[in-house]
Amino acid sequence: MRVELARTAGFCYGVRRAVQLAEEAAGQGRPCVMLGPIIHNRDEISRLEAMGVGLTASMEEIPEGSAVLIRSHGEGRAVHEALAARGCTVIDATCPNVSRIHGIVSQAEEEGRQVLIIGTPTHPEVAAIAGWCARPVVLEGAEALSNWLDEAPERREMPLTMVSQTTSTRFIWDSCVEKAKKECTNLKIFDTICNATCKRQSEAQALAARSDAVVVIGGRESSNTKRLAELCGALCPMVVWIERAAELEPSTLCRKASIGITAGASTPEWIIKEVYDKMSDENIEIEESFAEMLEKSIKTLHTGEKVTGVVTGITPTEIYVDLGTKHAGYIPVSELTDDPAVKVEDLVKVGDEIETYVMRVNDQEGVVTLSKKRLDTVKSWEDIEQAREERTTVEGVVTEENKGGVVVNIKGVRVFVPASQTGLPRDTPMSQLVKQKVRLRITEVNRARKRVVGSIRAVEAEERAAKAAEVWENIEEGKHYTGTVKSLTSYGAFVDIGGVDGMVHISELSWSRIKHPSEVVSVGDTVDVYVISFDKEKKKISLGMKDRTQNPWEIFTGKYNVGDVANVRIVKLMTFGAFAEIVPGVDGLIHISQIADHRIDKPGDVLSEGQMVDVKIIDIDYEHEKVSLSIRALLEEPAAEDEDVNEE
Template sequence: MKITLAKHSGFCFGVKEAIKKAEQTIVENKDNGLKIYSCGPLIHNKNVTDELEAKGLSIIKDPDEAEEGSVVIVRSHGEPERFYQKAEARHITVVDATCPFVKKIQRLVSDAKNQGYHIVVIGDRNHPEVIGINGWCDNMASIVSSLEEAETVNEDRLFIVAQTTITTELFQGIVSFFRTKNKEIVVHNTICHATEERQKSCMETAIDSDLMVIIGGIDSSNSKKLYEIAKKYCVNTYFIQNKESLPLKEVELCNKIGIAAGASTPERIIKEVIATMSELFTENKKDSMMHDLMDEIEKSLRLPRSGEIVNGEVIQVSNREIVVNLGCKKDGVIPRDEFTLEGDQELTDLFKEGDEIQAKVLKTDDGDGNILLSKKKLEVNEHWDEINNALENKSPINAKVVKQVNGGVIAVYKEVSGFIPLSQLSDKFIDKADEFMGKILPVRVTKVDQKKNKVVFSHKAFLSEEKQKKVQEIWDSLHVGDVVDGTVMRFTEYGAFVDIGGIDGLLHISEISWGKLKHPQEALKIGEKVQVKILSMNTEKGKISLGLKQNRPEPWTVIDENYQVGQTISGKIVQIKDYGAFVELEPGLDGLVHISEIAYKRVTNIADEISVGQEVSAKILEIDKDRKRISLSIKETLEPPTTSEAEAAPAEAVAEEASAAEAIEEAPAVESIEDAAVAEDQE
């Protein structure tokens, strides 16, 4: 016979926290006369809810049923937004035991609703968790549990979430269906990770079993799904609530029994079921009982050794010491100073007769015929184990800075003192530790030598890893082509560095403007808010290239929309050549005013008439889109000379005007200053 309990069976994190909060609330309000309620059964297990009811927790369906000013516990399934509004109006104290995973779904659908999405919840419309989630999006969500129901969803912008306890197979099937439709969808797989692990383990256990037993409350959705999964892989599957409903006759006929339990099933019920089945397979109960008896006798004769960890039952309590029955011929004694007490705590406040207790053996004889025990030394061992685990798993712990020493500080983790070098107190340079005194810091354990009672912590390592996590999160959220908000942080000769939410990207000078810049500060200022486009990302080198000009169209692509022949424009003289002057219409778009179009009179030196930086008006004579050339005239915007002035012009001026006309054809026609520079170099 083999009995296998599937992994992850029994209470999940959310259920444990809900029961813990409920029991704590009952104790805290025991003597003040306040009524305590849960809105619906705290969990889907009648054994548990009956026990809580016996302790003083009443079940209601709506906060309107509670006495005004009473206490209401929100179960792990969560409640709609309206629930909290009602509770506040009736001055009800709310103890929120909503599962963190469910709370996250509620936030997601609330935000998505405000963004104009239609919410789709894949799950059971009658389950309290789903009802609660729907209450955070004005009860307008589509609740689907099959492909047939999914076909009735007609909206185009969908935001899809899942009930935490549904099967992955159902979720993926319905999401795949929506993906085949011509819809905009955002998908969040909100199935609880623990649920997925529980269902996977149940499946694996069922495959390898002759008979499968699912333990759970009759109203438990996740337990029912375990039953469905197990039944698929093991036909001989039974759903029970406790040992009383165990199919003993069927169990006796099988060699390999598998067990899985829902998230609302207490550990004690699981153990009772296993114990009941185990008794069926005891080949010789008398021999087994004899062996157990011999083991007990042998245990009673043997004394624990110094340093051994022992378990026992408290048989006497005083404020001076605790006497413990260890199941051997000597009792154990734990003196008051071998406990860690806080404030005005007394031993009689913490322990009572019948309590189970664990301690470490200091001496096998304290001089009075008892075994000397220590709770404090056991705790220190546990703390060292925690520190070693933190070192091995690279997980943070919290240590309190208590003392300055040469080169750093002493920080205490529970009962263990460790050293933090000054260089490891911060990710910035510091020369004094004053600001850290008395603070509790998250630290990484970098070195442990338990034999020498030495441990080294690092707050800097923790800060660096957290910063790296945040940077990675930012990297994961960015994609090439995204337009993001940024802040100009600093300049270099070749560009500007822009902070885009915690990491810097390079905005190259060539990507700032469609026009030519000599320095990025011509177009930007330190601290300026800009919208930039991500052009490329190199995760290996940690480099991001940004673009600013890409947020505006390239001037020549919209030339017809902004400029026409005959139009008078204003621009700035940006360069003067022998044959004419370049006028900047806008960044990246220049026009040429030929020397013959500067003025009605003869111009021999353009610099005598206009200067670089001067604002001028000019008329567009020609736009050549194929060659990207614009011809301008300043004189066309001026008053023409009078007839007498024209007649007074010397004859050679007329000849020179003719020569100037020929020069227009010979002058380089260019689209920008950059092209002009190239043309000049080629000459």
């Protein structure tokens, strides 16, 4: 006969933590009471009571100032507030996974969202989760969810947040998720099924499938044990569910070639051993000792190994991790990340699952020192090598300027980028890249020498080529683009419209007369431009910036008539007169004879470029869009008025 013990049989990390907290409280010698059984196992609760930890189901029976153990299933907000009001010291043994759900539903209600809890309404864990909401809805499965939505069709439009009881089956949860995704339009889903529960259930199913009989050990009130019995029953012809060894009738297992043993999360090792001893006493042949089976169920750790655990506590110096083994794991803060600016609480939270690297195992003290950043570095090297082979783009932050280039940090790996591959113009200080996030291509990897070389320029060139191809494929006259001014010349500005540079001639930059493009734009400016013309063969594009809908001549003629006075700006001096800007885009000529009321040799004797002067409009040529201006007419008018007064 072969007897096989499931690797995850017995206490899960949440239950183990709760029992340890109770044992520690009992050892302190002060009054301590459990508010309800901290785990679903009557025998273990009796053992704790014998150690001096009391048990009550009523808060009124708790003496004021007592230490109160909150069970692993948790309690609602009202219970915590009531205990605080009674001056009680709370020892919170709530499973970290359950505490995480409390935070999720509380946040959801603050955001005005309706909380949906998938689970058994009468289960203590579900009741506790509901206790952190004002108006929770508890549904047992997809059918209940469908009925709830059908009762009020407008619920499909409501902002919904859906969580699961940690011990629910994956089938129930997945069917609810599928239903909700199909019908609800404003949905947030949080998969809160405990990973340890999933692992326990999947292992139990595999064990049942290869066994002739399965013994399931656990309390009758334990939800997760009930699930194990149901799952095993679907795959194995005989399932025996017991709480203690006394309930086991070994004769029922006679002539079974293979027997599997699993246990619920609230079943202590001493009860599992009790069942083993009962089977041995009845002369059931077991291929290996209980100690060996138990050792297999508790993973042995080795330095350099990758392990996954759950964060159970955070202090300023270290993070405690439950690995599901006999060892206590912790990560020194210095081994969490290489980034000194990152806060620990931003990276990990109690209840998070975390993958780490075993640095050191101390079997005597039962402690394992872990490192996340070393595992991240190992993974990063693998990712870097894969990126080199597959020619994929990676992201990193430039950490320093080095001799001949810059150094980019990619998940803890230093990547050297030569100056010629930074993508910066010649003579541009490379220091301007420091602290910038960049995208690059890995060109060389030598893991033995810890040397990695990359190219920012290669990525930029490929992206620019792709964008340029798209521009040339879709370009047409009149099409508008948002571009960036790349350079200025005396005759215009070159603008990047997405991988392709086009030129805006100085005459197309503004309706006003300008001497240099820098009067309108600067390098780096974001501008709106449109295509005037293009030549795909010569790869040339002529762009415009002037707003064609604003016709300067129409603006001028709508505002001024012959005889009106205008304040104008002198824009150009010629030998025969001066040109003045009346409105942007419309200039008028002040003939040399109209500049002063006396003879002058040249316009510069009286006027200068940029000067503002008042003029009179003496003629408008609408056909040729020309305007004649006069300063002299304004100077002669006061004299004419004085003569009229004298004649009177």
